[in-house]
Amino acid sequence: MSNINQPSGWRKATVGLAVAEQHAQVGEKAAVPKSQAFVAVKRVGAHIGLKAGDMLLLDTLGAFTQAQDWEEGQRPIVWASNAYLMEQTGFSLSALKRHARRLAEIGVISFKDSPNGKRWGHRDADGRIIEAYGFDLSPLSARVEEFEHLQAELQAERELCQRLKRQITVARRMIRARIEAAASSALRGPWERLTGLFEDLLDRLPRRNTGSETLERLLAWFRELQERVEAAYLKGTWTNEVVDNSAESIEQVSEKTQELNPREVNYEPYILITNQLNPVTCNHSETEQAAGVVPNAPPEEQVDRALEDWVTEARKTRGAALDLPTVMQACPEFASWARNMGGYLKDWGDLHRVAGQLRPMIGVSEHAWNLAQDRLGPQVATAALVLVFDKHAAGEVASPGGYLRGMVEKAGAGELHLERSFYGRLSGQAA
Numbered sequence: 001m002s003n004i005n006q007p008s009g010w011r012k013a014t015v016g017l018a019v020a021e022q023h024a025q026v027g028e029k030a031a032v033p034k035s036q037a038f039v040a041v042k043r044v045g046a047h048i049g050l051k052a053g054d055m056l057l058l059d060t061l062g063a064f065t066q067a068q069d070w071e072e073g074q075r076p077i078v079w080a081s082n083a084y085l086m087e088q089t090g091f092s093l094s095a096l097k098r099h100a101r102r103l104a105e106i107g108v109i110s111f112k113d114s115p116n117g118k119r120w121g122h123r124d125a126d127g128r129i130i131e132a133y134g135f136d137l138s139p140l141s142a143r144v145e146e147f148e149h150l151q152a153e154l155q156a157e158r159e160l161c162q163r164l165k166r167q168i169t170v171a172r173r174m175i176r177a178r179i180e181a182a183a184s185s186a187l188r189g190p191w192e193r194l195t196g197l198f199e200d201l202l203d204r205l206p207r208r209n210t211g212s213e214t215l216e217r218l219l220a221w222f223r224e225l226q227e228r229v230e231a232a233y234l235k236g237t238w239t240n241e242v243v244d245n246s247a248e249s250i251e252q253v254s255e256k257t258q259e260l261n262p263r264e265v266n267y268e269p270y271i272l273i274t275n276q277l278n279p280v281t282c283n284h285s286e287t288e289q290a291a292g293v294v295p296n297a298p299p300e301e302q303v304d305r306a307l308e309d310w311v312t313e314a315r316k317t318r319g320a321a322l323d324l325p326t327v328m329q330a331c332p333e334f335a336s337w338a339r340n341m342g343g344y345l346k347d348w349g350d351l352h353r354v355a356g357q358l359r360p361m362i363g364v365s366e367h368a369w370n371l372a373q374d375r376l377g378p379q380v381a382t383a384a385l386v387l388v389f390d391k392h393a394a395g396e397v398a399s400p401g402g403y404l405r406g407m408v409e410k411a412g413a414g415e416l417h418l419e420r421s422f423y424g425r426l427s428g429q430a431a
Contacts, residue, residue, distance in 0.1 A: 014105065030072060034070045037070070040140075041140055050102070054102050056099075058103060058108065061109070061137060062076075062137065064080055074128065078135045079119040100135065108137075108139055108143070109136060110136040157211070157212055164212060166392070171219065174226060181341075189232040191232070194232060197225055198229075201218075322383055322418060326422055330387075334358070337358055341358065351386070352378055361389075364400050368404050375412065380418065383418050384404060
């Protein structure tokens with residue numbers, strides 16, 4: 001019968017097999033539960049080069065071991081026959097040999113060969129292995145700490161990449177919204193060049209998972225472009241001299257983007273932002289009835305009466321209404337955009353209007369916004385949206401719409417305490 005485990009004199013020696021045996025010797029001195037060893041290797045398997053077939057064979061071998069085999073001074077050696085392993089895995093003999101060889105070369109198993117190349121073993125009355133030859137899983141025990149450390153690094157890298165992706169998404173949404181607002185307002189400026197650069201950056205978004213270094217570089221370019229778009233928008237009307245001077249810097253940023261690989265998967269679908277930046281309104285009949293507003297009254301009078309009801313409602317349900325300066329100071333990202341969009345905000349009416357304008361930028365649907373206003377009241381809903389916007393801009397919230405709906409559900413259960421959230425953010429800024 002052909003056997004994977006042949007005498008070491010027959011097996012071609014490699015550096016990988018030698019390292020695997022060193023790991024096995026270290027593993028014999030460790031006491032690691034089998035479950036811990038297998039969880040550790042599975043979490044990093046793909047990263048260290050293991051394929052699905054390798055993991056299937058490793059699981060099959062692990063099923064033959066017993067708890068006492070993983071104690072200090074013991075080696076979990078498996079002496080199952082090729083025929084049995086082929087039956088359990090569905091592998092051909094050549095595939096079985098290939099997967100076993102890769103497991104050993106990567107250093108998660110070792111081969112303990114008998115003098116005649118056969119696999120066999122014996123246990124004592126207590127079930128402890130007395131002598132055995134076959135597949136040695138001791139390297140797993142030796143590498144548990146290494147694998148767990150690697151898993152922590154991979155997890156931190158994934159979380160950093162997710163945070164960077166969210167920040168890139170926020171930056172690009174805000175750039176597009178500002179460019180579209182400039183176009184709808186017919187503002188003069190280098191909008192054609194800025195739009196071209198923006199589209200160039202969008203074309204070069206990574207199309208598959210990529211490292212944090214690339215994402216950090218990409219985020220820096222988007223933020224640089226965002227600053228230029230902001231400057232252009234606030235300037236309103238550009239002189240030819242300013243346009244000419246900005247061209248060189250814009251071209252430099254464009255050259256930087258050439259370093260990115262354009263043949264990668266967009267990690268996140270592009271979300272189109274509408275040109276219409278008008279605030280979303282609730283059902284008119286319900287709003288007018290709740291606020292006691294006469295339908296044909298002047299707009300100023302409608303806003304004033306609505307504000308009175310908002311404050312009254314908030315004080316009844318929360319004890320004391322949040323004041324506008326606290327909200328703006330606690331949410332600097334929102335405050336910056338709000339002032340750019342609406343100038344000086346003198347009251348909650350202004351804040352509600354601007355919140356409605358900024359809502360599409362973070363992907364909160366009209367339905368979610370209307371539901372929040374209906375359940376929380378306009379003032380509390382506005383404060384909630386401001387908080388969601390700022391958290392999303394800071395990379396703390398991945399799904400703004402879902403987060404807002406969660407706040408509505410908390411309010412229904414009497415568990416929403418916005419004041420704590422705002423004062424908590426102020427305390428964090430102070431710290």
